[in-house]
Amino acid sequence: MNSLHPTVAEVTARIAERSATARGEYLARIRAAGDAGPARGRLACANLAHGFAASDADGKRALRGRAKPNLAIVTSYNDMLSAHQPYRDYPDALKKAVVRAGGVAQVAGGVPAMCDGITQGRDGMQLSLYSRDVIAMSAAIALSHDMFDGALMLGVCDKIVPGLLIGALSFGHLPTVFVPAGPMASGLANSEKARVRQLYAEGKVDRDELLEAEAASYHSAGTCTFYGTANSNQLLMEVLGLHLPGSSFVNPGTPLRDALTRAAGRRATELTRQGGEPTPIGEIVDEKAIVNACVALLASGGSTNHTIHLVAIARAAGIALTWDDLSDLSAVVPLLCRIYPNGEADVNHFHAAGGIAFLVHTLLRAGLLHEDVRTVAGPGLTHYTREPVLRGEDLTWEEGPKETLDTSVLRPASEPFSKDGGLRVLRGPLGRSVIKTSAVKPEHRLVTAPAVVFDDQHDFLEAFAAGRLDGRDLVAVIRYQGPAANGMPELHKLTPALGVLQDRGQRVAIVTDGRMSGASGKVPAAIHVTPEAALGGPLARVQDGDLITVDADGGLLDLHVDHESFVRRPATGRAPQGAEWSGTGRELFAAFRATVGSAEAGASVFPGVGAPGQEAPVVQPA
Incomplete structure (x- = not known):
């Protein structure tokens, strides 16, 4: 040792x-x-x-x-x-x-x-x-x-x-x-499951075929x-x-x-x-x-x-x-x-x-x-x-074994798949976020493209289905998805659609104050953005067409907009309000929305200890 x-x-x-x-x-x-x-x-x-x-x-x-x-x-x-x-x-x-x-x-x-x-x-x-x-x-x-x-x-x-x-x-x-x-x-191979999901997102297989693949995976x-x-x-x-x-x-x-x-x-x-x-x-x-x-x-x-x-x-x-x-x-x-x-x-x-x-x-x-x-x-x-x-x-x-039995799955520290763990903190005028790069190919880790802004994941999926995202590079900004906005749901359903766009040759990334979890895959995803939009974070002021850089290797989440004019912008969207935050038991959790801490502080309703505080400082452009 x-x-x-x-x-x-x-x-x-x-x-x-x-x-x-x-x-x-x-x-x-x-x-x-x-x-x-x-x-x-x-x-x-x-x-x-x-x-x-x-x-x-x-x-x-x-x-x-x-x-x-x-x-x-x-x-x-x-x-x-x-x-x-x-x-x-x-x-x-x-x-x-x-x-x-x-x-x-x-x-x-x-x-x-x-x-x-x-x-x-x-x-x-x-x-x-x-x-x-x-x-x-x-x-x-x-x-x-x-x-x-x-x-x-x-x-x-x-x-x-x-x-x-x-x-x-x-x-x-x-x-x-x-x-x-x-x-x-083990059931249906995960790669095959992902392939069928992406085909379904493209409309090339029907729901029955998708359900068969899912049922063979989770069996x-x-x-x-x-x-x-x-x-x-x-x-x-x-x-x-x-x-x-x-x-x-x-x-x-x-x-x-x-x-x-x-x-x-x-x-x-x-x-x-x-x-x-x-x-x-x-x-x-x-x-x-x-x-x-x-x-x-x-x-x-x-x-x-x-x-x-x-x-x-x-x-x-x-x-x-x-x-x-x-x-x-x-x-x-x-x-x-x-x-x-x-x-x-x-x-x-x-x-x-x-x-x-x-x-x-x-x-x-x-x-x-x-x-x-x-x-x-x-x-x-x-x-x-x-x-x-x-x-x-x-x-x-x-x-236990002192040598791996399959180097395509598990390797010794002396012969890694990558020299780093593939998790980075991104910083910039949009705040702080984490990004997982272990499944993102190096050529996809730097994306500079115009923002396409959505306040709900379903709006993104509708735009994808309608072809409004085809043929152009983009950074999908999915905001008002943080702990205080709507409980920070996982945005797993966006992964197949984003993968389709990237496979077509488009430069694609996602920036969100929501979660992706294990769905963080081959498309660069700046997630858990803090401060979140619902608490006045910079994402609330981003507009369609704003140029954004997601640089996973460089640790940068940049916004190419004049700082003085940007901070004077009003919020261009909002978190769910009133009746929009009801049904399926959601109204019972209003107290959680009002007291939950930031993602960086653990997204908890319990009092935390130590640094950082509720919100991390925003890095201003030089």
């Missing part, structure tokens, strides 16, 4: 320095809660009796005393979403495993789990990002009964895992293990197999040390998956104070662990949603992470994975090629990860270079 890379060390040090006060206050709070011992021991008799009234006789005996730990199970199960359907049987399996390990477990509560794949382009997508904080609050409510000595969190997809983690960190004195459910088996229980936010969540939970090693990408319904679920219940019991290895989650998620998560995200080409979620997660633990930290790490972290949309392989191919065990191994050898961290598997990140193996009925962990 090489010594720690100087940039990784420097970024970690400055995060720790700027976070010192808030992190110190957080640790003091959770340590005080931990020192007080099991909270149920201080409950009044009526309170405690309510807490075990539905338990069986053995459970009541265990919960009356303090010798046996009680584990809270917080679940995101529903049987509509493929990723969460496997959780149906997890509570019973976990309860039995905890009992065998000397504890007791109760389902403490459920959290909502919505699917961005179902709500793409629909009004429901405007609740998606807000759902993360609802999930965090729901998890906190589940844990608030003061009955528990530890927790097991069941979640997979986009906002669910970040929400569960933020909620768990509010009870940071509790040992907590996250329990994955695994991806579905069974388990997580979708492309490398979007859901699977980025799984990889990050493992590198954070919150999953059991090698458990993220084992398919549902297999003997190994079932064994890992039981092992999670057993391990969570061991991590409690009564179990002998007290390991609070708030002590695991420290500055080094957060940097490890950033490095793993960059090396794997993960979802841009985590430029928001990781900031919010870090702040929940008293740690101030910024986009500049991510950008500086990206400059030295090599891209080691080609998983769709950054390649043709899916997560099953990645797992077979060596997966997380090899990725952690090669990053540790390159000095790009902190090894000296705490994890649910024990001290040290080297636990995560091992893989779970079933020997008969016995689950063991053995050393």
